[in-house]
Amino acid sequence: MGKLLQSEDQRDAKLLFEAYSTTLSETRLKSLVSDMLGLGLEDIGDSARSFANRFILANYPNETTIKANFINKVLLPLSETTVSIFELPIGKSRVDICKVNGHSAAYEIKTDLDSFYRLESQLADYFDVFETVYVITSEKRWDELPDYVPAECGIYSYRQRKDGTYAFSCRRKATKATKLDAQKQLLTMSKKDICETFDLPSSGQSKGSVAEQCLQLYSSQQINRAFKNYLKRRYRSNWHHLKQNSALLYEIDYEWFYRSELDPEIVY
Known part of the structure; x- marks a missing residue:
């Protein structure tokens, strides 16, 4: 733009x-x-x-501020079993934020400061790995999304109130995917994590060969369940730290504390 x-x-x-x-x-x-x-x-x-x-x-209103407000309004109120993740690498992309509970969801933020230049390839990566995918964009742009955004993709819009806070509206609910790329899910994990998750030996094997064994031994449904459990196990501590301390944190610091897991009293 x-x-x-x-x-x-x-x-x-x-x-x-x-x-x-x-x-x-x-x-x-x-x-x-x-x-x-x-x-x-x-x-x-x-x-x-x-x-x-x-x-x-x-x-x-950049990505950091929209992300923090979306967390406050939409993700923090979710159940204790939900785990959210910042900036997870998927294929050649990096999803702004995703969550896992009974199912997995990816959220890509496009503010008014962003173009839609990379959105097509980003969505392609996310639809391969997550059961639902959403785009978050401003109230004035949500109905101007490119034609390549599939009907299965959900849409959230945001608007800024006069006091500077944000309100979010779900404009379209995402359709749950029925077919995912199990290999891509596995390659999101490290070799060590794949081996521990699927109880496979790691010595003398490449990550690709370990992933190939999983594809031969397990169905795509089993890999998807294991992948979601891995994400919850891997990032549960980070998310719970942010959730438990959110009242003490400033929104622009959310991601820093999510990654460091430090006590706010030490930093502030």
Whole structure:
């Protein structure tokens, strides 16, 4: 899509987001916010991190901010058995976020800052591996998705309220896939994980040969069940850490804490 016109707040929020780091001290962050936005310390308030989080979420609706709000509104309220995953590599793509409970789902975010250039190949990868696939895009773009987006693909739209928060609407529910690529699911896992999941010896074998054994020994339905169980087992700790601490975290830091699993009190 063409270059979007940006307000001064949007430009400032983009620059602040690019300069921001979860590990910055409060003192350093307060100085950064003051210098970048031309604000006095009294304008920033007691917490520069809280100010930066609010300012970025309200003025720079990029992938990180949309993802965090989608997690808050849609994924966090789900059952305790649900596990969500950030940035999982699938084929030649990397899915923005996915979840696994009784079934698996992938969510690809396309904000107004993004083009649909890679969407076709991304969806092809996700439909091979996940039982349901969704695109998340803005309220003004959801009905402008390219023709190659299949009817089986679900759609969420988002809109930003006047207070800077986001609301999400499910515009189309995804259709559950009946045929998945078992080999692609296996190759998403490491050789060690494949061997442990399917109780196979790993010594002297390549990842490809181990995956081939699984394809010969197990049905695609059995591999799909094992793949979902593997994802829940592999990422359960990360997701539960984020879920249990979400009330203490700033949204722009969600992915950092998901990966590090550090206590917010240590960082903040």
